[in-house]
Amino acid sequence: MSQRNESRSARTRACSFALAVTFGLLGAASAMAETAADAPKAIDKAASTLESLKELDGKAPARRSLNIQSWSTAEGARVLFVEAHELPMFDMRLLFAAGSSQDGANPGIALVTNAMLNEGVKGKNVSAIAEGFEGLGADFGNGSYRDMAIASLRSLSAADKREPALKLFAEVVGKPTFPADSLARIKNQLLASFEYQMQNPGKLAGDELFKRLYGDHPYAHPSMGTAKSIAPLTLAQLKAFHAKAYAAGNAVIALAGDLTRAEAEAVATQVSAALPKGPALAQTVAPTEPKPSETHIEFPSKQTHLMLAELGITRGDPEYAALSLGNSILGGGGFGSRLMTEVREKRGLTYGVSSGFTPMQAQGPFMISLQTRAELSENTLKLVKDITRDFLANGPTQKELDDAKRELAGSFPLATASNAAIVGQLGAVGFYNLPLTYLEDFMTQSQSVTVEQIKTVMNKHLDADKLVIVTAGPTVPQKPLPPPTDKPAEQPLGVPEH
Structure with a gap:
């Protein structure tokens, strides 16, 4: 087909594919936005159903x-x-x-x-x-x-x-x-x-x-x-x-x-x-637990990437609800999590740090990742390990757990807020052979989790001494970390590299 006759849609698709593979996000399922004609109706409908924060205070958000x-x-x-x-x-x-x-x-x-x-x-x-x-x-x-x-x-x-x-x-x-x-x-x-x-x-x-x-x-x-x-x-x-x-x-x-x-x-x-005729393929085999290790990749940069991981859980793990809440408190909940508070807010060492379980058909990874100044990388790595070790040893506070439960209850309705969201949930339930009541079961289990349960399951699945660690950045003389304070002298770098 000549370039002259090539449709605009095909060119757009080709450009999108090129960008997607460049960043490793090939072909993510797309969602169709509301048309311009529907937007005013949607706004009017939303405005007529808004409730004040005061009215919502203390009430459990409605779930579909x-x-x-x-x-x-x-x-x-x-x-x-x-x-x-x-x-x-x-x-x-x-x-x-x-x-x-x-x-x-x-x-x-x-x-x-x-x-x-x-x-x-x-x-x-x-x-x-x-x-x-x-x-x-x-x-x-x-x-x-x-x-x-x-x-x-x-x-x-x-x-x-x-x-x-x-x-x-x-x-x-x-x-x-x-x-x-x-x-x-x-x-x-x-x-x-x-x-x-x-x-x-x-x-x-x-x-x-x-x-x-x-x-x-x-x-x-x-x-x-x-x-x-x-x-x-x-x-x-x-x-x-x-x-x-x-x-x-x-x-x-x-x-x-x-x-x-x-x-x-x-x-x-x-x-x-x-579709072609044929049976289901065999499920992915279980991985072998790796030995703890530290690997450094030399790379010219002002920052160093830090990645810490170990084998996590499968998608059907019955302890997923407790682990998800525990991880939210440790580093998966954004601002307010232990890692974000200690590494960014109190010391200004990173723009962002996060932790997370990625449950899959076989054991997916549990991972902590961040970027920090190259001259602070070794001590930042030690700090992250110490925070993780302390969390496993002592567990969350009751206030941290209550806050995490409240945040989950407030955000969970988004899981079924649109047809596209519902299809995503249905796909996971079907693919990973979860019970049809999985979403309600997850919320029920999450709201009944105790501090001691989180401590138990996090220690069952994680060990700060068994981490596989990879860093990428330059080898430079190291400096001591600044002391924790409410107002760090040096703010985190504005934009993560790469």
Whole structure:
């Protein structure tokens, strides 16, 4: 296709892909914003339902109760559906056990396969596909991660829009043609992004951390692959991976929106029938616990990246609610967390520090990450370890726990505030085989957690002496840390590097 005839939508998509792979965020599922015509109505509706903070004080925020319906298609795909008629549209997300943990001997093949889905179907190139969705007011999204690959659709629910959008979506996900010119372009974009990443100490440290943490486990290699693994990928390999990993038996279909049960069943049936036939792939094996280690990557910079990690939990861990609250108090809750208070607020050592569990199909990482001035890096690392060790030894205070519970109760309604949010929750429930009551169970468990329970479960899963640590920055003479104070003499650097 000539440059002159190339559509604006196709150019926009190509630019978006280039930016996405550059920053390692390929194909994150997109969300369709309200149209300009709907905005005034939305504002008026919101204004009419606002309540004062005084009225809300002491009350538990309202939560949306989800009636989750579930069934399986004839081809073996699991379906989860929530009926919601407030808006004349629906959201659908397909989740496949087709992330980079399934790459095998070809790191990056999962990501490239997912990126190629909407590059071509029979009779349509990438431009025609983009124009097809846009012309119907529909939105297509895709993405590839360690556990899973996704493809999503947002469409108006009226039959004259829904049916052609579904037909195109089913072709894109189930019968992509994998054009050779698209593969060459995507490879070039990835290879360019690898060159960029060589100048990003945070990315270098992150990749090294996963190698040290996971060894020869499927989670160890970068989800994007490497220049060495991407270059030789062939169309035949991509087609074979698609036939195996995008099979209906390996899929979860999450649906939410303006559909009846009968219409949802028809949608799921149509999509499932368009996918390759095949069973679910084997789940990712459990990793082996790594030995504690410290690795430094020399990199010219004014700051040093610090990453501390150990194996965390699986997505279905029954102690996730308590661990989530404990982590929120330690470093996952932003301002007010132990790490943020001690490292940033009292000493001005960093712009931001955070901790977090990333529960996955196999044990995902628990990680603490921050950047600090290079000449303070060694003592900042020691401080972070000491704070973590103290938290594990003594646990949170009752006030910290009460504050964390209150914040969770206030923010949790956002988990089901839109069809897109609901679909995200349904996808996780289906993919990780969680109970249909998972969201309510999580809130009930969280609100009943005690200080002693948090101390117990955090010590069960974490040990400050077993951390895998990777740092990236320059080797420079070190300086002592400033003493803690309410007003640090030196404020944190304004913008993190890279």
